[in-house]
Amino acid sequence: MTSLNRPAAGRDAGGRLDPSLLRGLTRPRRRDVLRLLGAAGAGAALSACGVQGQGGKQNVTRSDVEKYWSGKSKAGRLSWASWPGYMEDDRATLKAFEKDTGIKVDYREVIQETASWFGRIQAPLAAGQSIGFDLMVITNGIQLDRCLQLGYLAPLDHSRLKTFAANAGPGFKNPSYDPGNAFTIPYFSGITGIAYNTKYVDEEITSIAQLFDPKYKGRVGMMADSQELGNFGLFLLGVDPEKSTPADWEKAAARLRRQRDDGIVRKYYEQDYIDAVSKGDVWLTMAWSGDVYSLAGPNVRFVVPKEGGTIWTDNLCIPKTAVHPVDAITMMDWLYEPEHNAPLTEFINYITPVPATRDLIVEHARNATGEEKKDLERLSRSPLVFPSDADMARLRRYRRLDRDEEARYQRIFEPIPKGS
Amino acid sequence: MAGPARRRLAPYLMILPGALWMLAFFLLPLALMVSLSLQTGNLVDGFRQTFHWQNYTDGLSIYGDKFARSLWYALLATLACAVLAYPAAYWIAMHGGRHKSTYLFLVLLPYFVPFVLRIVSWKLVLTDHGPVLGPLRDHGLLPADLHVLDTGFAVVSGLAYNFLPFMVLPVYVALERIDPRVVEAAYDLYASRFQAFRHVILPLSLPGVFAGVIMTFVPMSADYVNAEVLGGPRNTMIGNVIQSEYFANSAYPLASALSFTLMAILLVGIFIYARALGTRDVLEAARR
Numbered sequence: 093m094t095s096l097n098r099p100a101a102g103r104d105a106g107g108r109l110d111p112s113l114l115r116g117l118t119r120p121r122r123r124d125v126l127r128l129l130g131a132a133g134a135g136a137a138l139s140a141c142g143v144q145g146q147g148g149k150q151n152v153t154r155s156d157v158e159k160y161w162s163g164k165s166k167a168g169r170l171s172w173a174s175w176p177g178y179m180e181d182d183r184a185t186l187k188a189f190e191k192d193t194g195i196k197v198d199y200r201e202v203i204q205e206t207a208s209w210f211g212r213i214q215a216p217l218a219a220g221q222s223i224g225f226d227l228m229v230i231t232n233g234i235q236l237d238r239c240l241q242l243g244y245l246a247p248l249d250h251s252r253l254k255t256f257a258a259n260a261g262p263g264f265k266n267p268s269y270d271p272g273n274a275f276t277i278p279y280f281s282g283i284t285g286i287a288y289n290t291k292y293v294d295e296e297i298t299s300i301a302q303l304f305d306p307k308y309k310g311r312v313g314m315m316a317d318s319q320e321l322g323n324f325g326l327f328l329l330g331v332d333p334e335k336s337t338p339a340d341w342e343k344a345a346a347r348l349r350r351q352r353d354d355g356i357v358r359k360y361y362e363q364d365y366i367d368a369v370s371k372g373d374v375w376l377t378m379a380w381s382g383d384v385y386s387l388a389g390p391n392v393r394f395v396v397p398k399e400g401g402t403i404w405t406d407n408l409c410i411p412k413t414a415v416h417p418v419d420a421i422t423m424m425d426w427l428y429e430p431e432h433n434a435p436l437t438e439f440i441n442y443i444t445p446v447p448a449t450r451d452l453i454v455e456h457a458r459n460a461t462g463e464e465k466k467d468l469e470r471l472s473r474s475p476l477v478f479p480s481d482a483d484m485a486r487l488r489r490y491r492r493l494d495r496d497e498e499a500r501y502q503r504i505f506e507p508i509p510k511g512s
Numbered sequence: 513m514a515g516p517a518r519r520r521l522a523p524y525l526m527i528l529p530g531a532l533w534m535l536a537f538f539l540l541p542l543a544l545m546v547s548l549s550l551q552t553g554n555l556v557d558g559f560r561q562t563f564h565w566q567n568y569t570d571g572l573s574i575y576g577d578k579f580a581r582s583l584w585y586a587l588l589a590t591l592a593c594a595v596l597a598y599p600a601a602y603w604i605a606m607h608g609g610r611h612k613s614t615y616l617f618l619v620l621l622p623y624f625v626p627f628v629l630r631i632v633s634w635k636l637v638l639t640d641h642g643p644v645l646g647p648l649r650d651h652g653l654l655p656a657d658l659h660v661l662d663t664g665f666a667v668v669s670g671l672a673y674n675f676l677p678f679m680v681l682p683v684y685v686a687l688e689r690i691d692p693r694v695v696e697a698a699y700d701l702y703a704s705r706f707q708a709f710r711h712v713i714l715p716l717s718l719p720g721v722f723a724g725v726i727m728t729f730v731p732m733s734a735d736y737v738n739a740e741v742l743g744g745p746r747n748t749m750i751g752n753v754i755q756s757e758y759f760a761n762s763a764y765p766l767a768s769a770l771s772f773t774l775m776a777i778l779l780v781g782i783f784i785y786a787r788a789l790g791t792r793d794v795l796e797a798a799r800r
Binding site for chain 2: 238310358371372373495502507509511
C-alpha cells in the first residue's frame with residue numbers, strides 16, 4: 093500500500109491557504125513535536141521530572157554582546173523569514189543589497205501569524221538548533237516577549253548599527269517592549285483597521301460596530317490573533333486596550349463570542365483575509381493597513397475606525413542560532429539608509445521607521461509621470477504611511493502583559509477563534 | 513556449527529531494524545507524551561511532572577464538543593466514502609476487464625497532485641463568486657446568503673474527497689478476490705442477481721469495507737487541515753485544537769492529554785465496531 097500514501101507534505105500540512113506552501117515550504121508538522129521530544133530525549137529540554145524553565149534571559153550586558161559576536165564574520169549569504177507582501181515582487185531591494193554588499197539573500201514569506209510562527213520555531217530554538225533563518229520579522233507582543241524571556245534572540249551589536257542610530261525616527265528607538273533596542277530594530281509599523289469591498293458594501297464603513305452588524309451576517313472576517321481580536325473587542329466597548337483590565341477583557345470576549353455565535357463572523361483569519369475580502373467571500377474584515385495597498389484587489393478600501401485602531405511594529409531580529417548573523421545585522425543596518433528604504437516603503441505602504449524616506453518619495457513623485465506619479469503623491473500624503481499626530485492619538489498598542497496577565501488574557505481570548 | 517542457532521536467530525535479526533525504529537520513533541515519543549500529558553507548567557517557567565490528571569478532565573470538559581464534532585464529521589465523511597467507493601470498486605472489479613489497472617490508476621490520479629494544490633483549488637472553485645456558486649446565484653437558483661466555503665458541509669466533503677482511495681482500494685481488493693465460481697454457483701441455485709449480491713458478494717466484500725472504514729475514519733477524526741482550510745469558526749475539529757494548543761499556545765500537557773483522549777476514544781470505538789461486525793468472520797475472510 094506504500095504507493096497509496098498521500099504526499100507527506102500534504103498529509104501534515106497544517107495550514108490555512110498559505111502561499112508559502114505552494115512554494116514547497118511546510119507549516120508545522122507532527123514531526124516537529126517529535127523533534128521537540130527527541131531533543132528532550134537527548135536531555136536538552138525535558139527530563140522525567142519536567143521541562144526546565146528558561147525564563148529570565150532578557151537582560152543583556154556588554155559582555156553578552158561581545159561574546160555572541162566575537163569570531164563571527166560575513167558569509168556572503170543570508171536567509172530571511174518574513175511575511176507576504178513585505179518585499180517588492182521583483183525583489184529589487186534584495187538585488188540592490190546584494191550589489192552593495194555581495195550578500196545573497198534567500199528571502200521566504202513563511203510567516204502568516206505570529207503565534208503559529210512562534211510555535212514553529214520554538215522547538216528548534218529551545219534545542220539550540222538553527223531554524224534555517226538568520227533574520228526574521230516578528231511583531232511586538234506576546235510571542236516577542238516570550239522570545240526575549242527565553243533568550244531566543246541574539247543581542248544586537250550596536251557598533252554595527254550606525255545607520256540605524258543615525259536615521260531611525262524617535263518613535264522607533266528604545267521601544268517599551270525592547271528597551272535600548274537590545275534585540276530588535278523595527279522593520280515597519282502598521283495599523284490594524286477595517287478593510288471592506290466596495291463592490292458588496294454600499295455604505296461607508298467608519299466604525300468597529302459595523303463589524304458586529306447582523307446585516308453582514310456571514311460576511312465579516314475577524315483576525316485569529318488573540319491580541320488583535322481582543323483589541324477590537326475593547327475598542328468596541330470604548331475601552332483603551334493599553335489601560336484595559338481583566339474585567340474589560342471578559343466583557344469584550346463575551347461581545348466577540350456573541351458576534352461569532354450569531355453567525356456574523358464568517359471566519360477568523362491569519363493573513364489570508366486579504367484573499368477572502370478581495371474575492372468577496374467576506375465583505376468587511378479586520379485588516380492591516382499596508383496589505384490593502386500591496387495585496388488586495390482594486391475594490392478594497394481601508395479605514396481606521398473611529399473607535400480607534402491598533403498600531404504595531406514588526407521587528408527585525410536575529411535568532412540566536414542563526415548561521416549567518418553578521419550578514420543579517422548588515423541587512424538590518426542597510427535598510428535604514430533612506431535611499432534603500434524608499435523603494436521598499438513605496439511598495440509596502442506601511443509606516444517606515446526612517447522619516448527621511450518621505451522626502452525621497454516626494455522627490456520620486458516629482459520625477460514620475462502618469463499613474464505612478466499619482467500613486468507616489470498619494471503615498472507621500474497617506475496618513476496610513478505617514479500618520480499625523482491626530483491620527484496617532486487614535487491609535488493604541490497592544491496591552492503590555494506580565495506573565496500572569498498573559499496567561500489570563502490568552503485564556504479569555506484565545507479560544508474564541510477556535511469556536512470555544 | 514552455528515547453523516541451527518543462526519537459523520533460530522534469523523527472524524529476530526530481521527525484525528530488529530523495524531523494532532528499533534518503532535521503539536525510537538514511536539514508543540519512546542509516545543511514552544514521553546504520556547508523561548507530558550500529566551505535567552503542569554508553562555514554557556517560560558518549565559513543565560513539571562505533577563501527575564495532573566486534571567489535564568484530561570479539563571480537555572474533555574473544554575473541548576468535548578470538538579471531540580463530538582470530529583467523530584460526527586468523520587462518520588459522515590466515512591459514510592459518503594463508502595457510498596461513493598463501493599459502486600466504483602464493484603464496477604472496476606467486476607466489469608473492469610483488462611483495463612482494471614487503468615481504472616485504479618484513474619482513482620489514484622488526483623492524489624499525484626500535491627495535497628495543498630488540491631485544497632487550494634477547492635477554495636477557488638467553491639468561493640462565493642466562483643465558477644460554481646456565482647452563476648447559480650446570479651440565476652436565482654441559490655439564496656443570496658448561501659455559501660459553501662467555511663461550512664461543515666465543505667469540511668465533510670473535503671474529508672470524503674481526500675480519503676476516498678483509502679476506501680476504494682480495500683473494497684476493490686476484497687471484491688476482486690471473490691471466486692467467480694461462487695457467484696456462478698449462486699445463479700445455478702436460482703438466485704436472482706440481487707440475491708446473489710445480497711447473500712454472496714456483499715458478505716464476502718465486507719472485510720474490505722471494514723478495512724476501508726478503519727483506514728478512513730481514524731485519520732479523518734484526527735484531521736485538521738480540511739477544517740482549517742475549508743471550515744469556519746463553528747467547524748473546528750479536535751485536530752485543530754490539538755494543533756493550536758501545541759504550536760500556538762505551547763500548552764504541551766493539555767495538547768498531549770487531548771491527543772491521548774482521542775486515541776482512547778478511537779481505540780475503544782474500533783474495538784466495539786470490530787466486535788459488532790464480528791471480528792472472527794472478518795479476520796477469517798481476510799485471511800483467505
